[in-house]
Amino acid sequence: xxxxxxxxxxxxxxxxxxxxxxxxxxxxxxxxxxxxxxxxxxxxxxxxxxxxxxxxxxxxxxxxxxxxxxxxxxxxxxxxxxxxxxxxxxxxxxxxxxxxxxxxxxxxxxxxxxxxxxxxxxxxxxxxxxxxxxxxxxxxxxxxxxxxxxxxxxxxxxxxxxxxxxxxxxxxxxxxxxxxxxxxxxxxxxxxxxxxxxxxxxxxxxxxxxxxxxxxxxxxxxxxxxxxxxxxxxxxxxxxxxxxxxxxxxxxxxxxxxxxxxxxxxxxxxxxxxxxxxxxxxxxxxxxxxxxxxxxxxxxxxxxxxxxxxxxxxxxxxxxxxxxxxxxxxxxxxxxxxxxxxxxxxxxxxxxxxxxxxxxxxxxxxxxxxxxxxxxxxxxxxxxxxxxxxxxxxxxxxxxxx
Amino acid sequence: xxxxxxxxxxxxxxxxxxxxxxxxxxxxxxxxxxxxxxxxxxxxxxxxxxxxxxxxxxxxxxxxxxxxxxxxxxxxxxxxxxxxxxxxxxxxxxxxxxxxxxxxxxxxxxxxxxxxxxxxxxxxxxxxxxxxxxxxxxxxx
Numbered sequence: 165x166x167x168x169x170x171x172x173x174x175x176x177x178x179x180x181x182x183x184x185x186x187x188x189x190x191x192x193x194x195x196x197x198x199x200x201x202x203x204x205x206x207x208x209x210x211x212x213x214x215x216x217x218x219x220x221x222x223x224x225x226x227x228x229x230x231x232x233x234x235x236x237x238x239x240x241x242x243x244x245x246x247x248x249x250x251x252x253x254x255x256x257x258x259x260x261x262x263x264x265x266x267x268x269x270x271x272x273x274x275x276x277x278x279x280x281x282x283x284x285x286x287x288x289x290x291x292x293x294x295x296x297x298x299x300x301x302x303x304x305x306x307x308x309x310x311x312x313x314x315x316x317x318x319x320x321x322x323x324x325x326x327x328x329x330x331x332x333x334x335x336x337x338x339x340x341x342x343x344x345x346x347x348x349x350x351x352x353x354x355x356x357x358x359x360x361x362x363x364x365x366x367x368x369x370x371x372x373x374x375x376x377x378x379x380x381x382x383x384x385x386x387x388x389x390x391x392x393x394x395x396x397x398x399x400x401x402x403x404x405x406x407x408x409x410x411x412x413x414x415x416x417x418x419x420x421x422x423x424x425x426x427x428x429x430x431x432x433x434x435x436x437x438x439x440x441x442x443x444x445x446x447x448x449x450x451x452x453x454x455x456x457x458x459x460x461x462x463x464x465x466x467x468x469x470x471x472x473x474x475x476x477x478x479x480x481x482x483x484x485x486x487x488x489x490x491x492x493x494x495x496x497x498x499x500x501x502x503x504x505x506x507x508x509x510x511x512x513x514x515x516x517x518x519x520x521x522x523x524x525x526x527x528x529x530x531x532x533x534x535x536x537x538x539x540x541x542x543x544x545x546x547x548x549x550x551x552x553x554x555x556x557x558x559x560x561x562x563x564x565x566x
Numbered sequence: 567x568x569x570x571x572x573x574x575x576x577x578x579x580x581x582x583x584x585x586x587x588x589x590x591x592x593x594x595x596x597x598x599x600x601x602x603x604x605x606x607x608x609x610x611x612x613x614x615x616x617x618x619x620x621x622x623x624x625x626x627x628x629x630x631x632x633x634x635x636x637x638x639x640x641x642x643x644x645x646x647x648x649x650x651x652x653x654x655x656x657x658x659x660x661x662x663x664x665x666x667x668x669x670x671x672x673x674x675x676x677x678x679x680x681x682x683x684x685x686x687x688x689x690x691x692x693x694x695x696x697x698x699x700x701x702x703x704x705x706x707x
Contacts, residue, residue, distance in 0.1 A: 300692045310630035
């Protein structure tokens with residue numbers, strides 16, 4: 165059999181590593197940008213004036229409150245937030261069930277325009293005010309208009325270069341994550357814990373809204389309108405290799421339960437046609453879970469979407485934007501304390517992501533990406549803040565280790 | 567069927583836009599793709615539609631769309647003999663974007679460098695951080 169291509173056996177290790185790098189890189193970029201924003205703008209509602217929003221509706225934290233007051237208030241806040249999110253997600257399931265796709269899509273377009281335009285504009289204004297950039301109003305408004313309109317088009321409405329799409333998704337994640345770091349400290353941590361538990365419940369429990377959404381999407385073989393980051397697929401050069409497409413293997417008995425790639429129904433990729441003929445030796449066969457945006461709140465925007473990790477029909481890894489956002493919130497919050505906690509939390513989150521991918525390969529069904537990473541991140545934050553830092557400071561001041 | 571397809575790939579046959587022979591095997595540069603994404607991007611017919619709509623929408627004060635057009639159809643721009651239908655739109659978008667950025671840069675740099683000397687007290691009325699304070703745009707934290 166003639167084989168005209170030069171790399172005759174790339175092996176699974178190169179392609180797997182490449183795929184993982186293509187999902188780790190944007191997550192890291194998002195976290196880096198949030199850390200930079202947080203440290204340069206000195207944000208953080210620790211005490212003092214906090215942002216009025218749904219997340220602080222029950223209790224707004226003061227620096228002078230006692231430990232138990234703060235804890236109780238934070239838990240109450242996060243409970244309210246999770247309840248609101250659950251209600252809204254069920255609302256979304258209903259809308260999807262009754263096929264109000266146009267309404268959903270136009271709502272998505274509107275909310276991402278609001279995030280990019282208003283939220284983005286405000287954050288740019290913060291930066292301008294902080295660094296005294298002498299930009300004038302005409303230039304600023306023109307650039308902002310272009311930025312938000314092209315962003316909305318890139319994410320939802322039309323086809324743009326993959327890099328532009330990915331760049332705008334990361335930008336949306338950065339903006340929303342920065343907004344979340346403006347919440348008071350205890351509330352932020354309680355919110356992270358609550359969202360991980362919610363993620364766990366919503367994706368794994370049989371009645372969970374995200375699971376319902378995924379099952380509806382599969383049964384109808386339709387795509388969910390959602391903000392999902394899809395890594396660029398790795399090039400397939402070899403005739404013999406390829407990813408197993410769960411969608412194409414729907415008829416085989418072993419795989420019939422785990423094919424959730426109906427979410428990529430609209431992909432006209434010619435390469436996917438070849439790739440489906442072939443059986444991959446071993447694969448990180450994962451399934452895609454997506455969840456859409458939530459409606460804007462009365463005063464402030466909030467976005468919550470896409471729990472879970474998946475594999476698109478072209479073989480690329482997909483990660484929901486909500487995961488980007490909450491990872492960045494954790495790292496941003498850690499940055500408000502010190503850089504040491506940033507490094508520790510970054511490594512913990514990456515480890516959690518790797519563990520989640522591993523679990524996906526084992527279980528082969530929709531899995532939430534938040535719980536493991538957030539748990540490890542919080543654990544490492546506490547350990548670093550309360551024990552590692554003391555140790556490092558002692559070492560440094562005694563010139564033992566810098 | 568299989569050997570014939572492979573042979574075709576080896577000879578160096580260049581397929582046109584409409585016919586899509588299965589090109590997973592053989593030489594991957596057989597078929598030219600108009601978009602920068604290569605095989606993950608658009609086909610020729612769709613590309614034409616998108617190039618045209620990005621070009622016309624760019625006139626609605628959205629020169630970034632021209633930039634997107636240029637980036638997206640970069641292979642068309644570089645290779646002056648490809649895609650005779652798409653190329654006019656892409657070249658005009660490139661021209662439009664360069665003109666726009668030139669004009670904007672001129673204005674912006676005049677504003678920044680000239681400052682109060684050139685404009686007088688109007689400068690303080692136009693600069694963004696003063697306007698943000700005046701309108702309370704950053705007063706939400």
